Amino acid sequence: xxxxxxxxxxxxxxxxAIVVTIMGAVAxxxxxxxxxxxxxYLQHAMGLASSMGLGIALAKPDRKVVVFDGDGSILMxxxxxxxxxxxxxxxxxxxxxxxxxxxxxxxxxxxTSTGSDxxxxxAAAGIPRTATVRTLDEFTASFGEAxxxxxxxxxVAKVEAVGxxxxxxxxxxxxxxxxxxxxxxxx
Amino acid sequence: xxxxTTSSRAxxxxxxxxxxxxxxxxxxxWLVHLIRMAxxxxxxxxxxxxxxxxxxxxxxxxxxxxxxxxxxxxxxxxLASINGIVSCAQLYRxxxxxxxxxxxxxxxxxxxxxxxGGVTEDLLRALRIPFAYLDNVSHVAARIRKAQTLAGSxxxxxALLLCRDLxxxxxx
Numbered sequence: 001x002x003x004x005x006x007x008x009x010x011x012x013x014x015x016x017a018i019v020v021t022i023m024g025a026v027a028x029x030x031x032x033x034x035x036x037x038x039x040x041y042l043q044h045a046m047g048l049a050s051s052m053g054l055g056i057a058l059a060k061p062d063r064k065v066v067v068f069d070g071d072g073s074i075l076m077x078x079x080x081x082x083x084x085x086x087x088x089x090x091x092x093x094x095x096x097x098x099x100x101x102x103x104x105x106x107x108x109x110x111x112t113s114t115g116s117d118x119x120x121x122x123a124a125a126g127i128p129r130t131a132t133v134r135t136l137d138e139f140t141a142s143f144g145e146a147x148x149x150x151x152x153x154x155x156v157a158k159v160e161a162v163g164x165x166x167x168x169x170x171x172x173x174x175x176x177x178x179x180x181x182x183x184x185x186x187x
Numbered sequence: 188x189x190x191x192t193t194s195s196r197a198x199x200x201x202x203x204x205x206x207x208x209x210x211x212x213x214x215x216x217w218l219v220h221l222i223r224m225a226x227x228x229x230x231x232x233x234x235x236x237x238x239x240x241x242x243x244x245x246x247x248x249x250x251x252x253x254x255x256x257x258x259x260x261x262x263x264x265x266l267a268s269i270n271g272i273v274s275c276a277q278l279y280r281x282x283x284x285x286x287x288x289x290x291x292x293x294x295x296x297x298x299x300x301x302x303x304g305g306v307t308e309d310l311l312r313a314l315r316i317p318f319a320y321l322d323n324v325s326h327v328a329a330r331i332r333k334a335q336t337l338a339g340s341x342x343x344x345x346a347l348l349l350c351r352d353l354x355x356x357x358x359x
Contacts (some may be wrong), residue, residue: 018252020248026278038249042279043244043275043278044275044278045244045271045274045278048241048271049244049248051240051241051244051245052244052247052248052251053248054244054245055209055244055245055246055248055254056251056252057248058209058218058232058234058245058248059252059253061246075240077241079237079241080237080238083234083235083241088234098199173278174280174315175277176279177251177280181250181253184251184252184253185253
């Protein structure tokens with residue numbers, strides 16, 4: 001499964017959701033499909049996209065929040081999985097695209113390439129709904145169920161280690177930040 | 188334990204009065220009463236962290252969604268949060284209200300607190316984070332209010348150092 005295809009497959013379901021992504025390929029690919037004012041791309045601070053998602057989910061409990069995380073990022077904030085589980089926001093869908101590498105900095109393998117299992121760690125942290133998916137159909141089904149489910153979900157989507165040719169887009173960081181804030185406060 | 192209940196109450200009331208509705212915290216001795224007050228307040232969301240840097244992301248998310256928050260941490264927790272402060276809060280111009288217990292200053296008896304105490308202010312200055320001391324209960328409310336005002340107008344992290352003279356009641 002390619003991450004870009006996975007994003008395209010669920011893009012239609014993101015219209016009403018609040019979306020937070022990590023930096024690099026995930027941000028560039030989602031923007032290549034089409035930026036929306038309810039999408040925020042955390043272009044640094046690796047590990048904190050899931051924490052931002054938690055803060056938003058607690059502040060806006062009536063709206064779905066989707067975090068598109070990565071293996072390299074969540075490995076920097078594994079403790080955050082225990083915090084997610086502890087407060088268990090029912091409106092949060094946490095997707096981890098696991099390409100078993102730090103693609104944006106040259107493709108060095110992460111620990112998931114040698115067997116570390118993020119879904120198992122999420123479950124052990126106490127996250128009530130977890131899954132590892134390997135095909136586009138599995139991902140689409142699992143994501144759809146998570147959006148409908150009234151509980152915290154972590155989906156680990158195993159994807160190929162391929163990405164866009166460039167990571168910098170023409171959307172300025174602060175433009176994205178203030179547009180996103182305005183959308184959140186109006187919806 | 189001689190952590191000042193009076194000072195903790197003054198700090199808590201000022202945060203509450205400033206509209207703070209979410210507090211992230213990692214326990215440390217001087218913060219025990221503040222964390223308990225947050226826990227017992229049905230109007231406050233208390234988020235207990237595994238590591239302080241998470242609090243930067245949580246506060247950033249809460250801010251963008253329109254909820255005012257504060258972070259309670261020890262100065263070593265501030266040290267552990269610096270990448271998040273720089274590459275989330277400062278990069279994206281997010282106001283953070285950080286209340287940092289200032290361990291390792293004059294009067295510190297725990298040897299393990301002394302190294303972090305010695306670098307706290309220099310790091311705040313290096314990061315250009317505006318800060319002030321909370322060392323007397325008489326100015327707690329005003330300084331917290333002013334810190335919040337600057338964080339909001341500048342869209343930047345600010346810090347208040349919770350000092351021994353305010354937090355710790357020991358015989359003179």
